[in-house]
Amino acid sequence: MTPGVSCRPVGVSFRRRPRILHCPSQRLRAGRSPSKTGQRARLVQRLGMERVSCVPLLRRLLLLAAAGLAGAEPQVPCYFVFGDSLVDNGNNNNIASMARANYPPYGVDFPGGATGRFSNGLTTADAISRLLGFDDYIPPYAGATSEQLLTGVNFASAAAGIRDDTGQQLVRTYAQLYTRDTH
Incomplete structure (x- = not known):
C-alpha cells in the first residue's frame, strides 16, 4: 500500500x-x-486508467463491418418480415386502429420522420436489411407495389396475434401469410 x-x-x-x-x-x-x-x-x-474495457472497441468493429457490408450487393434475393410492433414499419397507418405510430414523437431519429415504426429510428428488421446489403428499407405490405413484392416486404402489424380473435381490426398473423391481389 x-x-x-x-x-x-x-x-x-x-x-x-x-x-x-x-x-x-x-x-x-x-x-x-x-x-x-x-x-x-x-x-x-x-x-492512465483504472479499468480497461473492450466494449468501445467491439462497437467500432461492428460498425466497420456493417459499413463494409452496406455497400455490397444484397446477400439474398428477397427479404420478408413477419411480426408485431417490434418490426412494424407502417402497416397500421391506414386502418382503424389505436395501434399506430405515424405521428411524433415516433420517428424523431428516422430520416423520413414518423413512418409507422414503433421506435425512434430503425427497427431490428431495418438494421438486418442493411447488413444483408439492401440499399432501401423494406417497404410495408400495406403500400407495396407488385415489384416490391418480388424483393421483399414487411408484413408485421402492431398488436398482431396468433389467434384469430386477437386484434380483429388489425392485420392478423394468418392474414400476413397470405398474398393479396396485386394491380
Whole structure:
C-alpha cells in the first residue's frame, strides 16, 4: 500500500471470502501478494486508467463491418418480415386502429420522420436489411407495389396475434401469410 494513503474496506466478508479494499490510487484485494498488486498499480499508472474495457472497441468493429457490408450487393434475393410492433414499419397507418405510430414523437431519429415504426429510428428488421446489403428499407405490405413484392416486404402489424380473435381490426398473423391481389 502507498504510505500515507488510507484504505477502507468495501463490502462485508462472509465465509472467508476476500474483502475488497478501496484505495484512491490502487485497488487491492485481501490475500493478494504485494508484488502482483504493485505490478497492477504500475500498469494502471502507466496507462492512465483504472479499468480497461473492450466494449468501445467491439462497437467500432461492428460498425466497420456493417459499413463494409452496406455497400455490397444484397446477400439474398428477397427479404420478408413477419411480426408485431417490434418490426412494424407502417402497416397500421391506414386502418382503424389505436395501434399506430405515424405521428411524433415516433420517428424523431428516422430520416423520413414518423413512418409507422414503433421506435425512434430503425427497427431490428431495418438494421438486418442493411447488413444483408439492401440499399432501401423494406417497404410495408400495406403500400407495396407488385415489384416490391418480388424483393421483399414487411408484413408485421402492431398488436398482431396468433389467434384469430386477437386484434380483429388489425392485420392478423394468418392474414400476413397470405398474398393479396396485386394491380
